[in-house]
Amino acid sequence: MNKLSEGIIKLKWLIIIVVIGLTAFFSYQLKDIKINSDIISSLPDDDPVALLYKNIGEEFGGNDLGMVLLETDDIFKKEVIEHVKQITDTLKFTKGIFTVTSLTDVIDIKGSEWGIEIGKLVDEYDMPDTQRELDSLKYRVFSKEMYKGSIVSEDGTSTLIMFTMLNGVDKQQLAIEIKEKITRLNLPEKIYFGGLPMMMNDVSDLIISDIVRLIPIVFLLIAFILFISFRTTRGVILPLLTAAISVIWTLGLMTLLGYEITMISNIIPIILLAVGSAYTIHVLNRINQCLEKDRKKALQIALAYIITPVILAAVTTVVGFVSFVFGAYLTMIQDFGIFTAVGVFFALFLSIFFVPALISAFSMYKSANRLKRNGKKKKSFLSNNILRPLKNILFKHPKYALTAWSLLLLLTISGVFMIQRSVNMADYFKKNNPTRVTEDIMQEKFGGSLPVYVVFNGDIQSPEVLKTIKETQEYMETIPGIDKTQSIADLIEEMSDVMGEGKKIPDEKAKIVNLWFLLDGQDIMEQLVTKNLNKAIIQSKFASADSKLMTDFENAMETFVTENSTEECKIEVTGMPAVYVRLDSSLIDSQISSLIIAIIMVLIIVGLLLRSVAKGIYATIPIIATIIILFGFMGLTGIPLDIATVLVASIALGIGIDYSIHIITHFNHALNENGDVNEALEETIMVSGKAIIINVASVAAGFLVLLFSELVPLQNFGLLVALSMIGSGLGALTLLPVILILANRKRKFIKS
Amino acid sequence: MKTFKLSVLACAFVMLTGTINYVKSQDVNEILQKVDKVLYSAKDQQNKVTIILIDKSGSESKREADVIQKGNDMRLFRFTSPASQAGIAFLSLPKDVMYIYMPAFGKERRIASHVKNQKFAGTDFSYDDMEAKLLSSKYDPELIDQDNETYTLKLVPKPGLKTDYSKQVMKINKQDFYPVTAEYFDKGGNKVKEATYQYEKVGNYWSAKEILMKDIKRNHATKMIVSDVIFDQGLSDDEFTVRKLKQ
Incomplete structure (x- = not known):
């Protein structure tokens, strides 16, 4: 280590130049940084259900269904219908829009004594304007399953204008354009925007607003905490500088490798600011403590001592993040884990190479005298009011701490079994967010907005396949959560009806082909059948985001598919409920697997470091107790496990273990020096305790800023990480010393 | 005398230039009428048509x-092919009356007229595009x-015409007045379709040999190849009846 620290000081200018060069290079990459709010793109390609869902988007334009919802007291009024047409036309004449379906632009198959009409429900050249025409339109809408509750709500107060986007367009740009154009129409009715493309646009706005608002706050907050801790400019600038550089490198690298910012990875900067600055704090702290007169030598000595613990602290944190790579369902979580780990590594690299190089190059040493003075002043507050009383209680009543922790565990453990899970995208928005409001209305008036698809592979024009489609629809509609379904079979039945043969699938293929001929080229066909007629889908919506209902639906459909899927007509089911069910079960799986991986890795690392399995276990006790209490807290307060909060436990483990490591290393060191457990512990608590409190304060404060995030999971994430930092810090200062006292007493007892 | 001569000259000059301008504006209508004449001067016509649908991946399917x-x-x-669609027939009559015959049902049905903006039989032509009405009556x-070979006309629908297009831009062969290309614009001003024509002389008339219609939005195209054209064989109105449709 001495050699390394010598080397660092020798090569300071090279290090500084390389860091500046790399920072310039990665900053330049940032110009191409993109935000990806599309949760669908994060579905894993190795899951057939997810892959099928993605493919439906490409083959049927299904996933990109956007919606404009118009709400008023009565839809069937002349002006309202005209406004619907205005919106419809606005959408239709916007570049990048593929199809538009609305009250004024939807297929209508009518039969009459004189013939058939495959046209539009409303003739755009002869809009209904008399009360009679409006009444007859209303009657028609409410008499047909295809319109009632899917285009016009059953209470007649809202209507949907649905659109799909062309493949390959910039969906977010288009979503913005649509919002602007329709808002500019300045219609008197209430207008809401919904569906995934619009939701994505909203998420992306929120991501940007989070980044823009929160990062400066975190920055200032950490700067403030650093200032009151170090009371020097250097103590504020260096940690923030290294953290900021590591953020630039990480985001630059992500961009360079073609990754985009997601609703999870947008917290990378905040994490790196909070966690990354800690390594520099340790390095600086050590340099400050070294009272050697020759400051250059002091730097070298301090560096040689600090490199190992800092590397260890970083490695355990990296383990916490890397643990998500295994078991996470969404690729965006895996990417987040990898890049945060890389970022932590960058922060580590900078704190042990760049910081000493800077200090030595620009002679930013503090004089030993000033150090002493400062040190004394600082000691007084934390030491007298917190650490000394704490130490006294611990020594007098070691069992108190133990009892307190046991009580806390007992109180919260019941909560662990009450933890809820949330995978519904709509829950990610605050209650008053427009997207959330639209979702609620969709749920209430249009049977939800979670798309469900059943795919049929076979000769779609054969009577057998069409009949199977129809049977599947009838079966689906008996399952709670499914209100109505739509497929090509419905259209063929209607056509058969207007040809005077009754509402059924004809028994002869020839008839079906004849009927098909008239439907060919209708907009709706492209959403229901592939061009080469070997695939068709049932479109439906699921009304609830309730995990149990979705799981029941999944199971019911699975049974149906196994019983009815044949060589001639292969059936597959996908859709958001299927994705959510997988996401839901993956939450638990990935929580368990990432936690186990993290615990084992940390045990191994800490065990190796302390050269003792027992000490390794002692070190993890405070953090594991904290995690149990954390889960209990989540259960009791109703904070659900979701794509963000699922990350907390492993991150808390990775960061929180550092406090225990500091306590145990210091304790060992002190014990070796003077041999007395109590004295060693006293020194440990008084010196390392201070560093831990400062560190807890800065990391927790950094994460608490996420409470101001626009996304609910991130708010919860911030709160939970902050709490677990406080918990593990407190654990390291109370529980761990008691364990050490008791363990050493026992050893003494055995020895004697 | 001299002054008189001069004034005559001046007068003639004014008249001449005036005439040029006048001819120009009349020319446009005349050009369109000449196009109509090329397109629709035959009394009757019989032909075969091969319809090739080309999707965005370039794969083709054929109907005849x-x-x-x-x-x-x-x-x-x-329709004569493919076998599954053979026998399906459309009959268009004056006043936008349309019938379809479905051989598998043995029944005909009248089709409502306001479907004109719908696609004809899954092609990129709408019923509107297939209409044989005089352009000069619609636009x-x-x-x-204009250049050495073509005039470029902007055709704006006459007030009251029910159409999905806001305008067409048509290039016309200067010598023989048949259309070369046509671009169709929606009411938002976006170009939505593009047609390319090939004409050949059959007997006394110019006849469309091939029309390629591209749907720009869908990236889909339809090629209609016309063959075996016979003009003016004196088809009677009786050939265009529901009874004939069902045969």
Whole structure:
């Protein structure tokens, strides 16, 4: 280590130049940084259900269904219908829009004594304007399953204008354009925007607003905490500088490798600011403590001592993040884990190479005298009011701490079994967010907005396949959560009806082909059948985001598919409920697997470091107790496990273990020096305790800023990480010393 | 005398230049009328048509039909292949009356007229595009460009015309007045379709040999290849009846 620290000081200018060069290079990459709010793109390609869902988007334009919802007291009024047409036309004449379906632009198959009409429900050249025409339109809408509750709500107060986007367009740009154009129409009715493309646009706005608002706050907050801790400019600038550089490198690298910012990875900067600055704090702290007169030598000595613990602290944190790579369902979580780990590594690299190089190059040493003075002043507050009383209680009543922790565990453990899970995208928005409001209305008036698809592979024009489609629809509609379904079979039945043969699938293929001929080229066909007629889908919506209902639906459909899927007509089911069910079960799986991986890795690392399995276990006790209490807290307060909060436990483990490591290393060191457990512990608590409190304060404060995030999971994430930092810090200062006292007493007892 | 001569000269000059301008504006209507003449001067016509649908991946599917038509508003379109669609037939009659015959049902049905903006039989042509009405009766022309070989006309629908297009931009062969290309614009001003024509002389008439219609939005195209054209064989109105449709 001495050699390394010598080397660092020798090569300071090279290090500084390389860091500046790399920072310039990665900053330049940032110009191409993109935000990806599309949760669908994060579905894993190795899951057939997810892959099928993605493919439906490409083959049927299904996933990109956007919606404009118009709400008023009565839809069937002349002006309202005209406004619907205005919106419809606005959408239709916007570049990048593929199809538009609305009250004024939807297929209508009518039969009459004189013939058939495959046209539009409303003739755009002869809009209904008399009360009679409006009444007859209303009657028609409410008499047909295809319109009632899917285009016009059953209470007649809202209507949907649905659109799909062309493949390959910039969906977010288009979503913005649509919002602007329709808002500019300045219609008197209430207008809401919904569906995934619009939701994505909203998420992306929120991501940007989070980044823009929160990062400066975190920055200032950490700067403030650093200032009151170090009371020097250097103590504020260096940690923030290294953290900021590591953020630039990480985001630059992500961009360079073609990754985009997601609703999870947008917290990378905040994490790196909070966690990354800690390594520099340790390095600086050590340099400050070294009272050697020759400051250059002091730097070298301090560096040689600090490199190992800092590397260890970083490695355990990296383990916490890397643990998500295994078991996470969404690729965006895996990417987040990898890049945060890389970022932590960058922060580590900078704190042990760049910081000493800077200090030595620009002679930013503090004089030993000033150090002493400062040190004394600082000691007084934390030491007298917190650490000394704490130490006294611990020594007098070691069992108190133990009892307190046991009580806390007992109180919260019941909560662990009450933890809820949330995978519904709509829950990610605050209650008053427009997207959330639209979702609620969709749920209430249009049977939800979670798309469900059943795919049929076979000769779609054969009577057998069409009949199977129809049977599947009838079966689906008996399952709670499914209100109505739509497929090509419905259209063929209607056509058969207007040809005077009754509402059924004809028994002869020839008839079906004849009927098909008239439907060919209708907009709706492209959403229901592939061009080469070997695939068709049932479109439906699921009304609830309730995990149990979705799981029941999944199971019911699975049974149906196994019983009815044949060589001639292969059936597959996908859709958001299927994705959510997988996401839901993956939450638990990935929580368990990432936690186990993290615990084992940390045990191994800490065990190796302390050269003792027992000490390794002692070190993890405070953090594991904290995690149990954390889960209990989540259960009791109703904070659900979701794509963000699922990350907390492993991150808390990775960061929180550092406090225990500091306590145990210091304790060992002190014990070796003077041999007395109590004295060693006293020194440990008084010196390392201070560093831990400062560190807890800065990391927790950094994460608490996420409470101001626009996304609910991130708010919860911030709160939970902050709490677990406080918990593990407190654990390291109370529980761990008691364990050490008791363990050493026992050893003494055995020895004697 | 001299002054008189001069004034005559001046007068003639004014008249001449005035005439040039006058001819120009009349020219546009005349050009369109000449196009109509090229397109619709035959009394009747019989031909075969091969319809090739080309999707965005470039894969093609083929249909064939026999067509007879008379005047501007009578046409019978009967599919002959593929086998599954053989026998399906459309009959268009004056006043936008349309029938379809479905052989598998043995029944005909009248089709409502306001489906004109719908696609014809899954092609990129709408019923509107297939219509044989005089262009000059539907559009107001404006000459927007010309080169050595073509006139470029902007065709704006006459007030009251029910159409999905806000305008067409048509290039016309200067010598023989048949259309070379046509671009179709929606009401938002976006170009939505593009047609390319190939004409050949059959007997006394210019006849469309091939029309390629591209749907720009869908990246889909339809090629209609016309063959076995016979003009003016004196088809009677009786050929265009529901009874004939069902045969």
